[in-house]
Amino acid sequence: MTARKSHPEQKWQVFVESSRKGATDAEVCRRWGITPWQLRAIRDRVKHGAKDALARGPGRPRRDREITELEHEVERTSKALKELAIENTLLRGEVNGG
Numbered sequence: 001m002t003a004r005k006s007h008p009e010q011k012w013q014v015f016v017e018s019s020r021k022g023a024t025d026a027e028v029c030r031r032w033g034i035t036p037w038q039l040r041a042i043r044d045r046v047k048h049g050a051k052d053a054l055a056r057g058p059g060r061p062r063r064d065r066e067i068t069e070l071e072h073e074v075e076r077t078s079k080a081l082k083e084l085a086i087e088n089t090l091l092r093g094e095v096n097g098g
Contacts, residue, residue: 014039015046 006014010032018028018039029039 011042011045015042018043 014028014032014034017023017031018025025036025039028034029036034042
């Protein structure tokens with residue numbers, strides 16, 4: 001397994017194994033077929049990922065304000081388009097002898 005081509009789950013397993021009491025880096029690297037710098041890179045990614053996750057705090061992630069505003073704009077536009085379609089249908093009926 002090369003760390004570059006491995007799946008996240010495999011990288012997590014490497015990290016977990018390297019964190020076990022008594023495990024040596026050389027042992028883990030040999031078992032997984034990776035170099036010490038690849039093991040360091042995995043540890044760094046886990047560390048940064050954990051820090052990012054913990055910085056977000058508990059609960060659901062906040063919705064991006066811009067996304068919320070754009071969703072409301074889509075709703076308003078959709079509603080206006082439906083109203084125009086209804087008006088258009090009614091006007092066609094009047095023009096065609098309705």
